Amino acid sequence: MIILLNVAFTIAVLYTFLKVGSEPTSLIVAFFAFTTGELWLLSGITKTKVNSGQYYEDNINNDEGDNDEL
Numbered sequence: 828m829i830i831l832l833n834v835a836f837t838i839a840v841l842y843t844f845l846k847v848g849s850e851p852t853s854l855i856v857a858f859f860a861f862t863t864g865e866l867w868l869l870s871g872i873t874k875t876k877v878n879s880g881q882y883y884e885d886n887i888n889n890d891e892g893d894n895d896e897l
Contacts (some may be wrong), residue, residue, distance in 0.1 A: 829865055
């Protein structure tokens with residue numbers, strides 16, 4: 828979802844640059860700093876879950892319910 832948000836923001840900035848003729852440099856820096864921080868925090872949460880074994884247990888429990896559709 829964050830990657831899609833980055834793509835949408837980039838398209839919006841390019842469109843704005845096309846219409847106005849100047850780029851919002853500080854907004855671009857702040858936005859990508861924010862999304863990079865979000866991805867960094869999400870990777871830290873996932874790393875903690877993997878190291879504790881909780882990530883695999885959650886995926887095994889979720890996969891058991893998916894077999895009903897077969």
